[in-house]
Amino acid sequence: MENIITAQLVSVGTELLRGEITDTNATFLASQLPLLGIELQRITTAGDNLEDLCQILRQAMNFSEIVITSGGLGPTQDDLTREAVAELFNETMIIDLQLEHNLREMFSRFNREMPPHNIKQAMLIPSAVPLPNPRGTAPGWWVEKQGKVIVLLPGPPREMTFMWQNEVLPRIKQRFPVKSILTRTIKTYFIQEAKVAELAHSFFQKDNPTLGIYANPDGIQIRFLATGDNAGQLLDEAEIKLVEKLSPYVWGKGNDTLDGIIGAWLIKHGLTLATIEDFTGGLLAGLITNSKLSAQYYRAGVIAPNDNAKTEWGVTAEAIIKFGAVSSEAASAMAIQVKQELYADIGISVTGIDKEGRIYIGIADQSETKTWQQQYQAGRPDNRERVMMAALFRLRERLIGLNFTDT
Amino acid sequence: MENIITAQLVSVGTELLRGEITDTNATFLASQLPLLGIELQRITTAGDNLEDLCQILRQAMNFSEIVITSGGLGPTQDDLTREAVAELFNETMIIDLQLEHNLREMFSRFNREMPPHNIKQAMLIPSAVPLPNPRGTAPGWWVEKQGKVIVLLPGPPREMTFMWQNEVLPRIKQRFPVKSILTRTIKTYFIQEAKVAELAHSFFQKDNPTLGIYANPDGIQIRFLATGDNAGQLLDEAEIKLVEKLSPYVWGKGNDTLDGIIGAWLIKHGLTLATIEDFTGGLLAGLITNSKLSAQYYRAGVIAPNDNAKTEWGVTAEAIIKFGAVSSEAASAMAIQVKQELYADIGISVTGIDKEGRIYIGIADQSETKTWQQQYQAGRPDNRERVMMAALFRLRERLIGLNFTDT
Numbered sequence: 001m002e003n004i005i006t007a008q009l010v011s012v013g014t015e016l017l018r019g020e021i022t023d024t025n026a027t028f029l030a031s032q033l034p035l036l037g038i039e040l041q042r043i044t045t046a047g048d049n050l051e052d053l054c055q056i057l058r059q060a061m062n063f064s065e066i067v068i069t070s071g072g073l074g075p076t077q078d079d080l081t082r083e084a085v086a087e088l089f090n091e092t093m094i095i096d097l098q099l100e101h102n103l104r105e106m107f108s109r110f111n112r113e114m115p116p117h118n119i120k121q122a123m124l125i126p127s128a129v130p131l132p133n134p135r136g137t138a139p140g141w142w143v144e145k146q147g148k149v150i151v152l153l154p155g156p157p158r159e160m161t162f163m164w165q166n167e168v169l170p171r172i173k174q175r176f177p178v179k180s181i182l183t184r185t186i187k188t189y190f191i192q193e194a195k196v197a198e199l200a201h202s203f204f205q206k207d208n209p210t211l212g213i214y215a216n217p218d219g220i221q222i223r224f225l226a227t228g229d230n231a232g233q234l235l236d237e238a239e240i241k242l243v244e245k246l247s248p249y250v251w252g253k254g255n256d257t258l259d260g261i262i263g264a265w266l267i268k269h270g271l272t273l274a275t276i277e278d279f280t281g282g283l284l285a286g287l288i289t290n291s292k293l294s295a296q297y298y299r300a301g302v303i304a305p306n307d308n309a310k311t312e313w314g315v316t317a318e319a320i321i322k323f324g325a326v327s328s329e330a331a332s333a334m335a336i337q338v339k340q341e342l343y344a345d346i347g348i349s350v351t352g353i354d355k356e357g358r359i360y361i362g363i364a365d366q367s368e369t370k371t372w373q374q375q376y377q378a379g380r381p382d383n384r385e386r387v388m389m390a391a392l393f394r395l396r397e398r399l400i401g402l403n404f405t406d407t
Numbered sequence: 408m409e410n411i412i413t414a415q416l417v418s419v420g421t422e423l424l425r426g427e428i429t430d431t432n433a434t435f436l437a438s439q440l441p442l443l444g445i446e447l448q449r450i451t452t453a454g455d456n457l458e459d460l461c462q463i464l465r466q467a468m469n470f471s472e473i474v475i476t477s478g479g480l481g482p483t484q485d486d487l488t489r490e491a492v493a494e495l496f497n498e499t500m501i502i503d504l505q506l507e508h509n510l511r512e513m514f515s516r517f518n519r520e521m522p523p524h525n526i527k528q529a530m531l532i533p534s535a536v537p538l539p540n541p542r543g544t545a546p547g548w549w550v551e552k553q554g555k556v557i558v559l560l561p562g563p564p565r566e567m568t569f570m571w572q573n574e575v576l577p578r579i580k581q582r583f584p585v586k587s588i589l590t591r592t593i594k595t596y597f598i599q600e601a602k603v604a605e606l607a608h609s610f611f612q613k614d615n616p617t618l619g620i621y622a623n624p625d626g627i628q629i630r631f632l633a634t635g636d637n638a639g640q641l642l643d644e645a646e647i648k649l650v651e652k653l654s655p656y657v658w659g660k661g662n663d664t665l666d667g668i669i670g671a672w673l674i675k676h677g678l679t680l681a682t683i684e685d686f687t688g689g690l691l692a693g694l695i696t697n698s699k700l701s702a703q704y705y706r707a708g709v710i711a712p713n714d715n716a717k718t719e720w721g722v723t724a725e726a727i728i729k730f731g732a733v734s735s736e737a738a739s740a741m742a743i744q745v746k747q748e749l750y751a752d753i754g755i756s757v758t759g760i761d762k763e764g765r766i767y768i769g770i771a772d773q774s775e776t777k778t779w780q781q782q783y784q785a786g787r788p789d790n791r792e793r794v795m796m797a798a799l800f801r802l803r804e805r806l807i808g809l810n811f812t813d814t
Contacts (some may be wrong), residue, residue: 017439017447020621022431026452031426040424042459045433045450052449198464214427275710279698285650285710289688290791294712300719301710303682303692309749342716384697 005038005176008060012072012081014047014156025070025153025160032164034212034225037178038066048072061088061148066172071155075118081152082123082141083337089145091125099123099130106137126361128152131167135159143170149175182231186242187256188249189219189393196220199245209234209286218258219251247326251396258285258392259294265399266297266346274344275301276313276334278325279352283388299344304334311350313337326354328371331362335371339364349359350391353378361391363398370398412445412462412583419479419488421454421561432477432560439571441619441632445473446586455479460491468495468555473579478562480545482525488559488596489530489548496552498532506530506537506546513544535559538574542566549578556582589638591646594663595656596626596800603627606652616641625790626658658803665799666694666701672806673753675706681751682708683720683741685732686759686766690795699741706751711741717758720744733761735778738769742778746771757798760785768798770805777805 009030026043033040041064053072055079060067072081077347086093099122106306107114121138124130128153131140131151136159141152144259152166153160188196191217200222209226222242226234243250250313253260266273275285285301304310307325311317314337315330323329333347339347352359357378362371372394376383416437418430433450440447448471453459460479467474479488493500502709506529514521528545531537538558543566548559556577568805573760595603600622605630607618616633629649633641636694650657659668673680682692690706695701711717716734721744722737728735738756746754752773759766764785769778779801783790 015620017437017450018441018619019434019436020619022429022434027426027429029426030424034425042463043424043452045452056449081435136653212425212427213422215616277689279696280693282684282692282708282710285689286687286693287793289686289710289712298712300712300716301689303689303696303708303710305696305705306702307705312707384693 005036005066006041006064007038007066007068008041008064009043010053010056010060010067010069011043011045012053012069013045013130014049014078016045016071016172017047023157024034024157026088028161029068029070032169034178034210035130035181035183036169036172037181038172038176039226048078048080050080050084053080054087057084057088057150059388061146061150065147066149066151066176068151068153068168070153070160072137073140073152073154074123075120075137077117079120082120082125084326085128085141085143085150085152086125089125089127089143091127093123093125095119095122096124096130102132102139103137124221131163133159133163140167142168144175144277171285178227180229180231181224181227182235183223184235184239185224185254186222186246186250187219187252188222189258189389191220191249191252192247193220196222196246200242209238217382218389219249222246239243251393256264257291258389258396260397260404261293262399263288263293263297267299270342271345272297272299273346273348274299274338274342276349277301277303278305278310278339280349280350280384280388280391281305283384284348284350284391287388287392296299299342302342304339310334313341324354326352326358326360328360328362328373331360331371332369333362335362335364336369346395348386348391348395352387353383359387361387361394363395365398371377412443412473412585413448413471414445414470414475415448416450417460417463417467417474417476418450418452419455419460419476421485423452424454425570431562431620432562434566435564436475436477436571439576441617442588442590443576443579443583444588444634445579445583451607455485455487457487457491457494460487460495462732463559464491468553468557472554473556473583475558475559475560475575477560477567480528480547480561481542482522482527482558484524484525489527489532491534492548492550492557492559493532496532496534496550498534498635500530500532502526502529503531503537509539509546510544532652538570540566540570542569542644547574549575551582585634587636587638588632588634589642590630590632591642592625592661593629593646593649593653593657594632594659595629595653596658596665596796597626599657600627603629603653607649616645624789625796626629629653630685658800662733664698665796665803666698669803669806670695670700670704672697672803674700678752679704679706679750680753680755681706681745681749683745683754683756684708684710685712685717685757686756687791687795687798688712690791691755691757691798694795694799706749709745709749719740720748731761733759733765733767735767735769735780738767738778739771740769742769743776753802755798755802757794759794760790766794766797768794768801770802772805 009026030040044056046056054304069081072079104114127145128141128143133139140155190240209224212223214221224238282303304313314333319329331351334349335347347364349362357376416433437447451463453463476488479486508528511521534552535548535550540546545561547649550557616631619630631645687711695705711720721740726736738758741756742754754767754771764783
């Protein structure tokens with residue numbers, strides 16, 4: 001790629017240096033910059049210290065064309081990002097009457113008097129263009145000077161991401177126009193990150209398209225990005241090769257979610273679902289009901305965490321004695337019973353985890369009942385989330401296996 | 408405080424600069440350092456670039472006494488943290504026979520041959536002491552040179568936190584002994600972070616004790632830390648003042664969890680619990696069943712996301728028509744029914760969220776049924792988690808209100 005634009009992020013706030021909060025702003029901004037053809041060179045986290053901030057900003061500007069800060073735009077004496085930029089450029093901050101007006105109006109809308117120190121948030125240096133912040137009291141700054149761009153954003157993620165989308169993104173696109181940049185994402189499951197990396201990297205020896213591999217609870221995602229006039233073609237070619245290599249593991253693309261895919265399939269075929277859970281204890285139902293679409297297919301659910309509850313839900317006392325409450329037999333009986341009792345077309349059950357790390361997933365539909373045994377490393381804190389996703393993957397497998405004729 | 412020890416963190420990995428993962432290692436280490444009397448001055452995130460890494464490490468060493476890196480200790484060409492430190496100190500890396508032996512043994516334990524490039528992970532410079540990593544193939548380094556300490560840790564959080572606890576913490580304590588440092592944590596709910604800050608900061612004008620305020624899903628936590636011979640007394644004084652000011656909002660201390668407190672209370676009084684959820688859709692049950700102790704008091708749970716399911720669980724069709732499915736009446740009927748049907752002493756229900764952002768929590772016990780209406784800003788992504796925690800807080804309130812005689 002010709003002429004790469006470089007950037008640095010500066011996260012400001014003593015609360016970050018004390019570990020009081022995790023810097024998700026940096027993650028968000030870092031994931032956004034490649035989409036603009038911008039290469040992030042460094043992220044620096046600084047406390048509320050003017051001298052430090054000035055030094056970091058000066059250094060960042062020396063090495064990169066764009067510097068984006070988040071945090072330190074509050075109304076208190078500790079909030080020093082504006083002051084640091086003013087000092088850096090040797091400019092004086094003055095109150096902007098329009099910003100002051102907006103700020104006072106915002107306070108009066110909430111029937112509150114503006115505390116005197118909030119006036120700081122209406123100040124600008126002559127080189128700064130204010131960036132509106134409808135979700136908070138701190139406007140951002142857009143500063144172009146000495147051939148560089150410095151962007152000041154507030155720390156709260158709700159405010160920062162909104163302003164990024166609406167104010168910063170369009171300005172960066174205009175200031176640093178690039179040939180078309182396109183991205184595509186492929187989503188996989190039941191495959192390790194290292195294996196994906198091994199299979200995928202062979203297709204990405206060159207700079208264009210570039211590759212990012214993201215490990216998520218719903219599996220490993222591969223994002224690839226191409227620039228230039230033939231970006232679309234490059235992505236098509238890469239996608240075909242990747243899907244070919246990864247095919248049994250690929251379950252979605254782009255913004256697909258697993259519960260979304262399953263929900264759409266059930267709605268399309270007019271089928272309903274019920275859940276019964278041990279171990280995941282309600283997390284599976286929680287994920288399903290997080291989407292409003294679930295109202296169209298999800299009947300209800302049960303949490304059956306002990307033998308008593310399981311015998312209420314179809315597992316006979318004899319079966320528990322003979323096979324145990326964590327068994328293929330229990331998973332099967334629970335799936336069948338929940339399907340019937342909750343008037344659903346499909347019942348899905350989870351039971352586990354035993355001492356050997358085994359869990360069982362059961363799925364009952366109109367024609368048959370199938371169970372799967374899966375193994376986990378006992379005691380890992382993310383096992384419940386992994387089992388929840390595994391249950392959805394088995395459900396997807398089963399639905400595809402049903403082989404309904406698409407109409 | 409006399410003689411403050413200073414530190415910097417350096418997080419290494421291009422995946423961080425691409426936003427593929429969030430840097431939770433920095434948060435963890437940053438939260439640990441105050442407990443050792445160490446002041447974190449800066450966090451820098453660098454890509455897999457030797458020149459950059461050397462420059463960042465050199466600068467960090469010039470300003471701080473301790474530099475801790477995480478990441479970049481893998482076996483590939485991209486993993487350059489060892490190389491950067493070797494270059495920085497102008498030392499040559501050689502294979503350590505003991506480390507090589509350990510590494511080969513680890514691979515053979517998994518019946519795998521060691522790939523040739525993994526030999527990198529058995530290399531040391533003369534100044535480095537290896538830090539064992541039982542959870543992975545990359546040992547850490549402890550380097551003392553030029554009056555400074557540099558610690559190299561691997562990137563995977565499971566490995567890093569384990570090594571911090573077992574290898575780094577004791578070495579730092581020995582190398583930088585400090586007078587006793589004590590901390591205490593107070594946990595609050597139903598109070599805003601800004602309000603806590605306002606109330607708490609007035610007690611923390613000075614350096615000792617210092618104050619940290621952490622916003623968590625289970626409320627705002629205040630951690631205060633004191634050093635010196637009278638640290639315990641300082642904390643006692645601060646705690647008394649804080650609890651006095653915040654008293655109606657304080658629900659726990661130290662490692663208390665809300666579900667833990669509720670569970671202990673129910674177990675102590677020999678009472679059992681059942682849940683029924685709309686809106687939270689299983690998350691409340693999921694939190695409760697996440698603790699093994701719940702086996703002693705949690706009977707079972709139901710997810711009732713629609714009118715059909717609610718009428719199965721005690722809400723009459725007439726009540727739904729008259730009051731709606733999101734109403735005090737529905738919450739009340741659901742709590743009573745789930746208590747009876749699941750043979751529990753206490754039933755708790757959640758129903759919501761309506762267009763005005765209202766949810767209802769109902770709690771039925773042997774003597775009476777009580778409901779609460781709560782308001783949320785519709786559409787916020789964390790509403791379900793907030794409602795789940797609110798339900799637990801109402802349950803705690805109700806349990807205390809029951810006023811059992813402690814025996």
